[in-house]
Amino acid sequence: xxxxxxxxxxxxxxxxxxxxxxxxxxxxxxxxxxxxxxxxxxxxxxxxxxxxxxxxxxxxxxxxxxxxxxxxxxxxxxxxxxxxxxxxxxxxxxxxxxxxxxxxxxxxxxxx
Amino acid sequence: xxxxxxxxxxxxxxxxxxxxxxxxxxxxxxxxxxxxxxxxxxxxxxxxxxxxxxxxxxxxxxxxxxxxxxxxxxxxxxxxxxxxxxxxxxxxxxxxxxxxxxxxxxxxxxxxx
Numbered sequence: 399x400x401x402x403x404x405x406x407x408x409x410x411x412x413x414x415x416x417x418x419x420x421x422x423x424x425x426x427x428x429x430x431x432x433x434x435x436x437x438x439x440x441x442x443x444x445x446x447x448x449x450x451x452x453x454x455x456x457x458x459x460x461x462x463x464x465x466x467x468x469x470x471x472x473x474x475x476x477x478x479x480x481x482x483x484x485x486x487x488x489x490x491x492x493x494x495x496x497x498x499x500x501x502x503x504x505x506x507x508x509x510x
Numbered sequence: 511x512x513x514x515x516x517x518x519x520x521x522x523x524x525x526x527x528x529x530x531x532x533x534x535x536x537x538x539x540x541x542x543x544x545x546x547x548x549x550x551x552x553x554x555x556x557x558x559x560x561x562x563x564x565x566x567x568x569x570x571x572x573x574x575x576x577x578x579x580x581x582x583x584x585x586x587x588x589x590x591x592x593x594x595x596x597x598x599x600x601x602x603x604x605x606x607x608x609x610x611x612x613x614x615x616x617x618x619x620x621x622x623x
Binding site: 432434441442444447455457486488490492498499500501502503504506 | 546548551552553554555556559597610611612613614615616
């Protein structure tokens with residue numbers, strides 16, 4: 399069966415520090431991969447999606463970036479965090495036809 | 511993707527049916543209606559999807575109007591654990607050039623004891 403792993407579960411980082419969140423998927427090949435952010439009391443905002451290795455589409459211009467070094471690995475990064483980067487970050491995957499998406503448990507990031 | 515409109519919140523008594531409406535008046539012929547829900551502090555969970563026929567699974571039923579401009583998600587016997595934000599999404603099922611999966615604000619369903 400397919401599983402998605404996302405870590406860490408919680409993270410507290412100072413302003414200006416770098417960020418690296420990792421997401422891996424098991425049990426499937428060539429998945430679509432997604433990064434979302436949910437600020438406190440807000441809806442889900444699509445940040446990046448990827449349809450293959452090295453193929454990244456950005457939805458929101460900001461100080462975040464994403465990379466897909468391997469088929470089932472998706473990484474969200476920042477060189478310098480801002481207070482506004484605080485939120486609940488979710489990784490998700492879907493099969494190529496995109497019918498159903500499966501979400502990880504999320505990372506709650508607090509920038510202080 | 512066609513936009514959707516959902517009420518911001520709804521209440522339902524435990525054990526009763528919860529009927530969550532969604533308007534998608536600009537839906538295209540090849541776009542499906544999807545429903546997800548997000549329980550507090552968790553990732554969204556897929557519930558059901560359909561094109562034009564009514565659909566039912568172990569979680570819920572989806573009723574799509576004949577003109578496909580609106581739909582209703584039905585939880586037949588709501589429990590306290592069904593309290594969540596429910597998202598209605600309209601999108602093309604097949605990837606093609608449209609791989610994005612975007613969420614609106616959804617409906618906060620509160621099931622009361």
